Amino acid sequence: MPGRLVGVPPVPRPGRLDPLLLTVLVYVGVAAVVAATGSRLGPRVFLVAALAPLWTLGWAVWAAVRLGDSGPWTESHTWVEGLSVTIDLRLDWFSLVMVLLVGGVGLCVFVYAASYFHKGPEVPRTAAVLLLFAGAMFGLVCSDNLFLLFTFWELTSITSFLLIGTDDTKAGARSAALHALLVTGGGGLAMLAGFVLIGQAAGTYSLQEILSSPPSGTTVTVGLVCVLAGALTKSAQVPFHSWLPGAMAAPTPISAYLHSATMVKAGVYLVARFAPAFAAVGPWRWIVLGSGCASMALGGYRALRQHDLKLVLAYGTVSQLGFLMILFGAGLPDLAFAGCVLLIAHAAFKASLFLTVGIVDHQTHTRDLRSLSGLGPRWPVVATAALLAAASMAGVPPLLGFIAKELALDGLLADGTPYQWALLTVVVVASMLTFAYSARFVWGAFGPADAHHEAEQELVGSDAPHPSAAFAAAPVVLAGLGLLFGVVPALLSPLVEDAYGSFGFEEPPYYLSLWHGFTLPLALSALVIVGGVVLFLGRARVERWQSAAPHVPSALGAYERIIKGLLGGSDRVASIVQNGSLPVYLSVLLLTLVVVPGVPLVANGGPDVWPSWIDSPVQLAIAAIMVVAAVAAAVSRRRFAAVLLLSAVGYGMAALFIVQGAPDLALTQLLIETLGTVAFVLVLRHLPDGFAPMVVPGRKVLPAAIGTLVGVFVFYFALSASSISGTPNPDPGLAVSDAKEEVARGETRTGADLTVSEEYLVRSYPEAEGKNIVNVIVVDFRGFDTLGEIAVLVIAALGIWSLVLVGRRGRGGRDGDPDGPDGDGPSAEDAVPPDLEAEGASA
Amino acid sequence: MSRRPLLDPEMERRSLILDVVVRGEFHVLLIVSVYLLFAGHNAPGGGFVGGLVAGAACALRMAARGPQELRSSIRLRPLTLLGLGLTVAAGAAVAALWNGGGVLESRYLTVDLFYIGPVSTSTAFFFDLGVYLVVLGTVLSILEALGSPEEELR
Numbered sequence: 001m002p003g004r005l006v007g008v009p010p011v012p013r014p015g016r017l018d019p020l021l022l023t024v025l026v027y028v029g030v031a032a033v034v035a036a037t038g039s040r041l042g043p044r045v046f047l048v049a050a051l052a053p054l055w056t057l058g059w060a061v062w063a064a065v066r067l068g069d070s071g072p073w074t075e076s077h078t079w080v081e082g083l084s085v086t087i088d089l090r091l092d093w094f095s096l097v098m099v100l101l102v103g104g105v106g107l108c109v110f111v112y113a114a115s116y117f118h119k120g121p122e123v124p125r126t127a128a129v130l131l132l133f134a135g136a137m138f139g140l141v142c143s144d145n146l147f148l149l150f151t152f153w154e155l156t157s158i159t160s161f162l163l164i165g166t167d168d169t170k171a172g173a174r175s176a177a178l179h180a181l182l183v184t185g186g187g188g189l190a191m192l193a194g195f196v197l198i199g200q201a202a203g204t205y206s207l208q209e210i211l212s213s214p215p216s217g218t219t220v221t222v223g224l225v226c227v228l229a230g231a232l233t234k235s236a237q238v239p240f241h242s243w244l245p246g247a248m249a250a251p252t253p254i255s256a257y258l259h260s261a262t263m264v265k266a267g268v269y270l271v272a273r274f275a276p277a278f279a280a281v282g283p284w285r286w287i288v289l290g291s292g293c294a295s296m297a298l299g300g301y302r303a304l305r306q307h308d309l310k311l312v313l314a315y316g317t318v319s320q321l322g323f324l325m326i327l328f329g330a331g332l333p334d335l336a337f338a339g340c341v342l343l344i345a346h347a348a349f350k351a352s353l354f355l356t357v358g359i360v361d362h363q364t365h366t367r368d369l370r371s372l373s374g375l376g377p378r379w380p381v382v383a384t385a386a387l388l389a390a391a392s393m394a395g396v397p398p399l400l401g402f403i404a405k406e407l408a409l410d411g412l413l414a415d416g417t418p419y420q421w422a423l424l425t426v427v428v429v430a431s432m433l434t435f436a437y438s439a440r441f442v443w444g445a446f447g448p449a450d451a452h453h454e455a456e457q458e459l460v461g462s463d464a465p466h467p468s469a470a471f472a473a474a475p476v477v478l479a480g481l482g483l484l485f486g487v488v489p490a491l492l493s494p495l496v497e498d499a500y501g502s503f504g505f506e507e508p509p510y511y512l513s514l515w516h517g518f519t520l521p522l523a524l525s526a527l528v529i530v531g532g533v534v535l536f537l538g539r540a541r542v543e544r545w546q547s548a549a550p551h552v553p554s555a556l557g558a559y560e561r562i563i564k565g566l567l568g569g570s571d572r573v574a575s576i577v578q579n580g581s582l583p584v585y586l587s588v589l590l591l592t593l594v595v596v597p598g599v600p601l602v603a604n605g606g607p608d609v610w611p612s613w614i615d616s617p618v619q620l621a622i623a624a625i626m627v628v629a630a631v632a633a634a635v636s637r638r639r640f641a642a643v644l645l646l647s648a649v650g651y652g653m654a655a656l657f658i659v660q661g662a663p664d665l666a667l668t669q670l671l672i673e674t675l676g677t678v679a680f681v682l683v684l685r686h687l688p689d690g691f692a693p694m695v696v697p698g699r700k701v702l703p704a705a706i707g708t709l710v711g712v713f714v715f716y717f718a719l720s721a722s723s724i725s726g727t728p729n730p731d732p733g734l735a736v737s738d739a740k741e742e743v744a745r746g747e748t749r750t751g752a753d754l755t756v757s758e759e760y761l762v763r764s765y766p767e768a769e770g771k772n773i774v775n776v777i778v779v780d781f782r783g784f785d786t787l788g789e790i791a792v793l794v795i796a797a798l799g800i801w802s803l804v805l806v807g808r809r810g811r812g813g814r815d816g817d818p819d820g821p822d823g824d825g826p827s828a829e830d831a832v833p834p835d836l837e838a839e840g841a842s843a
Numbered sequence: 844m845s846r847r848p849l850l851d852p853e854m855e856r857r858s859l860i861l862d863v864v865v866r867g868e869f870h871v872l873l874i875v876s877v878y879l880l881f882a883g884h885n886a887p888g889g890g891f892v893g894g895l896v897a898g899a900a901c902a903l904r905m906a907a908r909g910p911q912e913l914r915s916s917i918r919l920r921p922l923t924l925l926g927l928g929l930t931v932a933a934g935a936a937v938a939a940l941w942n943g944g945g946v947l948e949s950r951y952l953t954v955d956l957f958y959i960g961p962v963s964t965s966t967a968f969f970f971d972l973g974v975y976l977v978v979l980g981t982v983l984s985i986l987e988a989l990g991s992p993e994e995e996l997r
Contacts, residue, residue, distance in 0.1 A: 017941055025937070078945030087940070663887040667879075671895035675982060678902045682989035771885040778889060778974070779967040783936065783947040786970075790932055790977040794925045797984035801922065804988040 018075040020089040020142050023059060027052045027135025035128035042119040046110045049127045053106030053134060060099045063091060064495075072502075074144065080784065083147075084205045090144035093498035097340065098141035098262075098269060100495075101347045105261040106134050108474035112355055113253040115471035116362055126166050130254065133159035137262050141269060146195040146205045150188065153230070156263050157184040163258060164250040176246035179559065183233050183243045191230025191270075197223030207273065211504070214277040221282040227274065228287050235267030235321045238294040242555035245314045252358030255310065260317050260350040265343065268321060272328035272339065276503045279331020285418060288329030293426040295322030300433030304440065304535075305546045309357045309367045312441050313350065316393070319430060320346050326423060327408055333505040334411030340499045341512065342404035344492065345392060345482060349401060352389035352478035353441065356382060359471060360445055364464045369444025373459040376446030382472050383446040385479040392482040394438035394532060395431060395525060398514050399486035402525070405431065407510065409521035428524055428531075435532020440539060450540070489513055583703065590706050594713045601720055611719070618659050626652035634707070638690050640681075647677040664774040857907065865907040872900035880975050881968075890971035894978025901979075902986055910990040921987055924980030932973025939966060 017025065030052040034045055041048065063073065077087035091099070110130075117123050136155035143149035158181070165177030199205040201215040201223070214220075236244035247259050258264070271288060278284055299319025306312045324346065327339035359382060360375065361367045376383040392401035411417070412424050443450075449459055485492045489512035497509040516522065535542060614620060626649050633645035650673035657666035760773050760781065778786050876896035883889030905913040919927070939948040947970070 021940060077940050078948075081945075087946070664889070664892070667887055667892050668895065671892065671899055674899055675895060675902060675985075678899075678906070679985055679989060682986075772883060772887065772889070775883045775889040775971070776967075778891065779884075779970045780947070780965075783967075783970065786974060787932060787936060787947075790929060790974055793977050793981045794929055797921065797925055797981040800988045801984055 018077075018089070019059060019063070020073070020075050020091060021077065021087065023056055024135050024139045026055055027131050027138065031128040031131035031135070034131060035124055037124055039119065039121050039124055041124075043114050043117040043123055045124050045127050046114040046117070049131050050107055050110035050114075052131055053103045053110060056099065056103035056134075056138060057107055060096060060103055064096060067091070067093065067096065067498075079148075084145075084199070085147040086145050086205075087148055088144040088206060089139075089142045089148075090208060091142050092502040093495070094272070094340075094502040095141045097344065097495065097499045098265070099138060101265070101344070102134055102137050102141070102262055105257060105347055105351045105478070108351065108355070108478055109253045109257040109261075112256075112358070112471065112474035113251075115468060116251070116253050116358055122166060126163065126251070126254075129159050129162045130257070133163065133258060133263070137266070140266055144207050146199055146207060146210075149207065150192050150195060153191065153234070153266060154185060154188045156258075156266060157181060157188055157234075160184065160247070160258050160263055163254045164247050166251055166254065167249070170249070173249040176243075176249040180243040180247050182563075183240055183559070187230040187233025187240065190226045190233075194223040194226025194228075194230065197226065211273065211277045216281065220278075224274070224278055224281055224284055225287065227270065228284070231267035231270045232287075232291050232325075233267070234270075235264050235325065236295075236318050237267070237291045237322060237325060238298055238318075239291075239555050239558070241295060241299070241318045242559055244318055245311055246556070248308075248310045248314050252310065252354055252361060255314075256351045256354030256358070260313070260354055261347040264317065264321055265324070265347070268324045268328055268339075268343070271325060272336065272503070275329055275331035275336070276505060279329065285330065288325055289419060289423065292322040292325030292329055293423065295319065296326065296430040297322075297426055297433070300430045300437060301546075303437040304433060304539075304542060307368050307370055309360065309369055309372075309441060309445055310354070312369070312437055312444075313353055313357065316434070316437055316441075317350060319434060320350065320393070323408070323427070323430070326427065327411075330418065330423075332411065332414075332417065333500075333503075333507040334414050334510070335408065335417075336503055336505065337496070337500045337510050338404055338407035338411050340496045341400070341407055341492075344485075344496070345400040345404045348478045348482045348485075349389040349392040349399075352385060352475040352482070353393070355475035355478070356386040356389070356445070359467045359475070362471075363467055364460045366460050369440070370449070371458055371460045372445055373447075373449035373461045375461045375464065378461070378464065379446070379466060379472075381476060382467065383442075385472075385476040386446060387442050388483050389475070389479040390438040390442045392479070392486070394435040395528060396435075397486070397525075398483075400482045400489075400492070401486075403486060403489055403512060403514060405528075406516065406521050406525060407512075409524050410516075410519070413520055428528060431528040432531035432535060435528060436535035436539070436542075439532065439536040443536075486514065587702070587706055590710050594709050597717065598713050601717060604720075616659060619656060622652050622655045622659065626656075634704070639684055639687060640689070642691075643677060643680045643684065647673050650676070662774075664772065857909070861903075861907040865904050869900050869904050872903070873897055876900065876975075880971060883971055884965055884968065890974030891978055894975040895982070897975070897979045898982025898986075901983060905986055905990055910987065913990075914987065917983070921980045921983035924976050924983065928973045928976030928978075928980055930973070931976060932970050935966065935969035935973060938969070 030049060034049050037045055037048070067073065072090055072092040074091075075087075075089045079085045079087050110127075113127070113130075117126070133156060136152045136159060140149060140152035140156060143152055161177045161181035164180055165173050167173045195205070197219050198210060198215065201217060201220045202210045202213070203215075204210060233240040244259060244264065248255055250259070275284075275288075279288075296319050299315045299317070299322060303312050303315035303319060306315060320342075324339055324342055327335045327342060330336075357367060360372065364372065364375070366372065388399065392399035395402045395405035408427065409424075412420065412427060417423065493512040496512060500509045629645045629648035629652065633642045633649065636642040636645060650669060654666045654669040654673065657663075657669055760777060763781075876893045878893075879888030879896060880890055880893035881888075883893070901913060901917070904916070936947045939946060
């Protein structure tokens with residue numbers, strides 16, 4: 001079904017992709033191009049990469065014009081029909097705001113990154129992964145199908161993992177990346193469970209349909225808690241916030257993009273989507289508001305204690321995300337409207353501040369606010385931009401952050417707000433902290449060194465070179481936007497009003513303005529500023545007090561204890577389960593194979609059709625050879641002989657396939673057998689010639705019994721499987737190879753009406769235009785299985801590869817990086833470890 | 844790719860007959876594997892079988908000339924082949940979205956190649972190509988991992 005515009009009759013548009021899907025693919029395509037350029041372009045590769053966000057931004061502006069008169073834009077493609085997994089994309093105004101953030105901040109970050117990064121082999125990879133992230137983020141905010149949303153959600157977690165670990169030579173970066181992946185990926189899995197619960201209750205997996213007629217019941221409540229687990233972990237809310245400060249191990253442009261402007265807002269986005277429909281359900285408000293308040297206060301408090309400028313911002317982000325959670329999670333119109341403004345304001349000022357830290361770090365090689373001194377007068381433009389951005393964060397007029405905070409306070413003061421006073425107190429106090437750490441940030445980065453720090457650190461900054469204009473442009477532009485929209489809010493107002501409109505509240509939206517008259521929110525804003533100034537002026541005392549205060553148990557410590565416990569536990573389990581005896585492993589595997597599918601098979605009754613025993617006398621001869629070879633293999637005392645006899649059995653099987661008229665299967669069987677024998681022989685070189693003698697007499701009986709059992713089971717299974725009739729295969733887990741065998745038998749068998757095999761026969765040519773049914777099944781009817789299977793093959797190959805590498809590394813050999821350390825393509829000499837050559841020479 | 848020294852110590856362990864056979868067979872086998880890949884949709888063959896034939900050709904070459912010679916004769920590393928194959932297969936699955944189709948939906952294409960004339964194929968061929976590459980990559984990984992001299996595995 002082609003994508004279409006709602007409100008306009010669907011018109012088939014030949015020869016093109018739908019724009020939302022196309023945009024996702026543009027990111028993937030540009031990423032591929034960027035990755036393929038190698039390190040030739042150096043950091044300028046980011047300018048090529050910037051084409052993708054530029055495209056997004058341009059398209060979003062065009063779509064904004066179109067959205068005005070035609071309502072949300074939807075596209076639909078089938079994916080996995082049987083499981084309600086579809087590629088349903090939908091762009092409404094709230095999505096459009098997120099798309100503008102992804103594209104706008106993305107463009108700034110990519111242009112900036114071209115100056116930030118140094119030439120190196122990892123640069124194209126970083127750019128490509130960053131593009132993939134941006135594409136996933138774009139898809140996330142445009143997904144209407146919950147499974148699709150989940151897919152993009154986890155893709156952002158995975159790309160975030162890769163980006164945090166950009167500098168994979170540092171153990172700190174690696175563990176921080178893993179921390180982020182475990183927390184956000186785990187939350188994502190909980191979210192998937194929640195989606196399934198809600199989707200089953202609602203009878204649909206379309207986000208819009210669920211939100212327009214929300215289901216209810218205990219299942220839905222449990223589902224919502226699971227979804228919140230995903231949202232809160234992603235947005236680094238208490239008690240899951242500890243991964244975000246760790247994620248600052250990533251290069252600064254990545255922190256600016258993922259860990260302040262876009263990815264961490266995915267949780268907020270989801271909460272904003274769900275809150276209008278579900279905020280009144282069960283524990284929703286308790287969880288969201290509780291976690292949001294705790295994050296907002298704790299983040300502000302911790303930010304005041306940091307000396308690393310980036311960590312100040314990281315804890316500040318936790319705090320601001322908490323604020324956003326409060327605003328969107330309450331599910332109230334006024335607060336949601338304020339939330340939309342803060343969402344935009346936060347992306348602008350926080351990204352600008354991060355990029356400023358990147359400049360400071362790049363030029364002075366430190367981010368410690370105790371050692372930076374006197375940068376402000378030397379870099380007036382950058383310092384002014386940082387000042388504006390920080391003031392917007394602190395809620396100082398006439399900046400956009402101020403408008404957002406006014407709206408939020410106004411909404412909290414409105415009648416009917418739940419937990420009004422508690423929320424108001426938290427927001428006011430945390431805003432004071434926000435003002436204080438904003439001031440601390442600007443003063444620490446650009447002001448003179450503080451007297452109470454001077455003794456401890458060497459001062460840096462008086463000789464730092466001025467950043468180039470291209471380098472400084474991005475933070476200046478972003479900070480300038482905060483000022484522009486603050487002074488002329490009418491520019492932003494239509495967008496915010498429309499975004500608010502897509503939540504479906506009944507109340508008409510506010511309008512944005514800088515001045516509301518002398519109101520209570522204004523008084524509270526003034527109070528916040530006074531409180532913040534006091535905290536900033538008394539910062540020496542605050543710092544002393546904070547370091548003296550008892551240390552609260554940190555979430556990071558809890559995470560570390562959990563991981564340690566998990567590893568210890570799995571060690572104990574592994575030492576029991578994995579005792580190192582291959583016969584035991586094999587017995588367990590084979591018995592599982594027999595018991596798990598065997599019991600339901602027997603319970604369902606035997607096969608309906610009993611095939612004739614012998615179709616041709618040749619079969620008898622082949623079978624005799626196979627039986628003899630199999631028995632000989634079982635009693636053989638030498639490994640090599642056993643392997644050869646086993647392959648004789650395999651070749652016999654291939655011969656049987658030929659007799660039955662299944663050349664494709666015979667060919668496959670023949671090749672697999674040959675390669676299997678080669679692999680066996682390669683391994684046998686390292687093993688003793690004969691089998692170890694059996695010491696215990698009974699030990700021969702057990703393997704024989706298991707072997708017989710497996711043989712009987714396979715026989716029975718094959719008979720039952722080939723006689724299944726009716727359209728859907730009752731066991732979706734059946735591998736392609738099983739299906740192949742069914743067909744092979746079906747090709748010659750005549751009998752019952754339309755078994756699975758016959759149905760394939762009937763459908764193969766008309767539907768897939770292929771005469772080779774086996775191939776049609778593999779590449780078409782069961783294409784997803786095949787895709788899964790080749791993925792498994794790749795994983796298996798990687799496993800083999802890693803095992804060998806571990807062996808080499810264990811002997812102190814070199815790393816053996818298969819692609820070679822330099823980017824100019826792998827060369828054979830590189831991949832050959834020196835000790836291999838030594839071995840060749842000594843032989 | 845430097846030439847191997849003329850008097851290779853490993854030479855002594857090799858079978859001259861096998862070496863000659865490989866000289867003749869290797870490229871023929873590769874061509875057969877590509878034929879199987881193309882023929883797959885309507886005749887016995889396909890990406891899986893084609894990949895296995897190519898893998899078997901490489902195993903034969905390794906048996907005759909040793910793992911090092913095999914490694915230096917193939918420009919792409921096994922891991923690159925694996926990644927490439929998975930990308931091609933997934934790309935073919937996604938490419939079906941063009942013009943409003945579903946994931947992995949196959950279509951019949953007729954392309955007019957300049958010298959060869961019109962060629963008809965299903966889009967599923969590209970998916971099969973991915974399978975071919977992955978299978979070949981897996982076989983090569985196994986050969987390389989297990990085929991290294993004894994000390995390599997400890």
